[in-house]
Amino acid sequence: MDDTYYMNAAYQEARKAFDEGEVPIGAVIVKDGRVIGRGYNRVEKCADATAHAEILAIGAAASCINTWRLSGCTLFVTMEPCIMCLGAILQSRLARIVYAVADPRLGAVDTYFHRQELERAYRYFPVVTYGVMQQENAQLLHSFFDTLRRKKQQER
Numbered sequence: 001m002d003d004t005y006y007m008n009a010a011y012q013e014a015r016k017a018f019d020e021g022e023v024p025i026g027a028v029i030v031k032d033g034r035v036i037g038r039g040y041n042r043v044e045k046c047a048d049a050t051a052h053a054e055i056l057a058i059g060a061a062a063s064c065i066n067t068w069r070l071s072g073c074t075l076f077v078t079m080e081p082c083i084m085c086l087g088a089i090l091q092s093r094l095a096r097i098v099y100a101v102a103d104p105r106l107g108a109v110d111t112y113f114h115r116q117e118l119e120r121a122y123r124y125f126p127v128v129t130y131g132v133m134q135q136e137n138a139q140l141l142h143s144f145f146d147t148l149r150r151k152k153q154q155e156r
Contacts, residue, residue, distance in 0.1 A: 003076070003098050006030050007132040010076040010100075013040040013053060014140055020045060024140045027053035027077040029061040029070065029094070036073070037061025053077060054085035058092050070094050078137040080107035080130075083114070090122050098129040100137035 006028055013026025017040040029037035039056025043049060054077055062068045074096040075081075075089060080103040089097060102111055109115075109128055119125040 001033060003129060003132045006035070006074070006076040007078070007098060007100060007137075009035060009038070010053075010078050011133060011136060011140070013038055014078045014137065017041040017053070018140060018144055024144050025053045025077065025079045027057040027075060029057050029073050029075050031061070031065065031070070031073045036064040050084065052082070052085050054081050055088055058088050058094075062092065068092055074098060075126075076132075078133075079103050079141070080109050080111060082106045083108040083112075086114070086118070089126060090118060093124075094126050096127045096129070098132055100131065100133045101141060102130065 009028045010026045013028065014024040017026060018024035022041040022044055024041070026040040028035050037057040037060035039053045039060060041053050042051040042056065054075060057075065058070065061070055061073060070092040073094050075094050076098045078100045080099050080101065081089060081097065082103070086108040097109060099109065104111055110130060115125050
């Protein structure tokens with residue numbers, strides 16, 4: 001199975017967020033070809049600013065394999081992680097990040113590049129792949145925010 005297969009699984013998680021009225025971001029964590037953690041944004045539903053897809057997937061993966069060390073695992077996420085999620089990624093020792101869409105506002109992997117400082121502090125940085133299923137995930141995000149804007153205009 002290739003990156004597209006697992007990114008599609010993350011996309012399906014993002015669809016769940018979309019259906020619940022959350023920003024449609026989904027994530028899965030893969031170890032040895034098996035999905036061991038899934039998550040999608042639940043910030044509004046949980047009333048928790050830390051309930052990002054990546055954080056929830058990391059927690060699920062750690063529970064699945066009974067350790068917080070996710071060495072050898074890959075995170076597939078539909079949008080570039082923010083600085084909070086990047087911190088959790090580094091703390092959990094994920095080996096690789098694959099993301100679909102850049103986040104020009106809050107992205108912390110490539111958009112606001114903190115790599116040199118973080119690599120010096122952690123003595124490693126995950127391998128990064130960008131753009132897998134970019135079009136599909138960008139469309140889902142655009143659709144969500146277009147709907148949100150239309151709803152706000154109707155409320156005026």
